[in-house]
Amino acid sequence: MPTPAHPFRIGTRGSPLALAQAHETRARLMAAHGLAEDAIAIVVIKTTGDDRSLIDADRPLKEIGNKGLFTKEIEEALIAGRVDIAVHSMKDVPTARQPGLALMAYLPREDVRDAFVSPRYETLADLPSGARVGTSSLRRKAQLLHRFPHLTVVEFRGNVQTRMAKLLAEMADATFLAMAGLNRLGMDVARGPVDVADMLPAVAQGAIGIEARADDAATAALLAPLNHAPTETRLKAERSLLQRLDGSCQTPIAALATLDGGRLTLTAEILKPDGSQAFKDALTGAAADAETIGITLAETLLTRAGPGFLQA
Numbered sequence: 583m584p585t586p587a588h589p590f591r592i593g594t595r596g597s598p599l600a601l602a603q604a605h606e607t608r609a610r611l612m613a614a615h616g617l618a619e620d621a622i623a624i625v626v627i628k629t630t631g632d633d634r635s636l637i638d639a640d641r642p643l644k645e646i647g648n649k650g651l652f653t654k655e656i657e658e659a660l661i662a663g664r665v666d667i668a669v670h671s672m673k674d675v676p677t678a679r680q681p682g683l684a685l686m687a688y689l690p691r692e693d694v695r696d697a698f699v700s701p702r703y704e705t706l707a708d709l710p711s712g713a714r715v716g717t718s719s720l721r722r723k724a725q726l727l728h729r730f731p732h733l734t735v736v737e738f739r740g741n742v743q744t745r746m747a748k749l750l751a752e753m754a755d756a757t758f759l760a761m762a763g764l765n766r767l768g769m770d771v772a773r774g775p776v777d778v779a780d781m782l783p784a785v786a787q788g789a790i791g792i793e794a795r796a797d798d799a800a801t802a803a804l805l806a807p808l809n810h811a812p813t814e815t816r817l818k819a820e821r822s823l824l825q826r827l828d829g830s831c832q833t834p835i836a837a838l839a840t841l842d843g844g845r846l847t848l849t850a851e852i853l854k855p856d857g858s859q860a861f862k863d864a865l866t867g868a869a870a871d872a873e874t875i876g877i878t879l880a881e882t883l884l885t886r887a888g889p890g891f892l893q894a
Contacts, residue, residue: 590611591665592666594625602767607667607790607792615804625665627656628655629656652671653668656668660795669792696787697776698756698774702755703755712733714755717758720834722781723857746771762787781836783838785824785837789813816872819839819848823835823877823879827884836850846868859891863883
């Protein structure tokens with residue numbers, strides 16, 4: 583077992599939200615195993631996505647490369663043995679896994695919805711023609727332009743605190759944040775959540791995943807009590823769909839799996855980046871078949887959208 587002399591090391595980004603997720607993981611490990619706080623160390627690792635020059639320049643994420651922006655350096659530290667586990671926001675984790683690493687536990691999923699944030703307007707529907715909505719998310723941009731073509735989307739990235747500062751500086755009239763992140767930070771800044779019928783969330787939004795070296799049996803045993811099986815099942819469906827669809831990291835994709843007893847319903851949407859086209863569908867089946875449901879629904883969407891949709 584970890585001790586203060588030989589602490590268990592959690593690798594994480596240094597943003598306030600990432601640190602909140604790492605602290606939650608530490609608290610759950612302490613409770614599960616009766617560990618002292620100083621037996622678990624939190625190691626901050628800077629990732630490409632944390633580079634201030636990229637944030638301040640408001641370069642679109644697609645120009646930098648979406649995949650692995652917030653995980654690559656942490657996974658490298660894990661492989662090198664500088665940390666024992668990595669704590670990730672699962673919506674940032676590519677479906678293609680690094681050899682030798684495995685996702686070993688998922689914490690209970692938070693609110694999956696997007697939060698509408700604006701200093702002037704109460705709801706998304708209140709935004710007037712030409713209002714500027716700030717987002718760096720391809721998904722949110724495409725969904726907005728598809729459903730609210732009278733709005734203007736401006737590039738808007740950074741952590742929660744950075745985006746709030748930009749909003750208060752009137753660089754946009756509104757923005758979106760994840761309800762899960764605001765809840766974990768204890769920040770009451772949202773006008774309210776956006777219904778998933780209006781804005782289907784990103785794959786795995788609101789979920790925290792814990793990654794470790796695949797051959798580390800001791801760490802697997804420590805993490806086993808933390809795993810939330812319903813969250814794992816829902817993410818299997820969503821991420822298998824993403825893996826089948828994600829021929830391009832510039833494709834807006836949204837998905838949400840829900841459970842009702844032993845039944846799982848997966849709803850998904852793919853869109854053109856400019857919002858000009860969108861295809862949405864759903865599939866229900868046995869929860870035990872979560873991955874198959876994801877792949878099957880992806881094939882259905884691909885058939886409906888036609889050849890070349892993901893690359894266009």
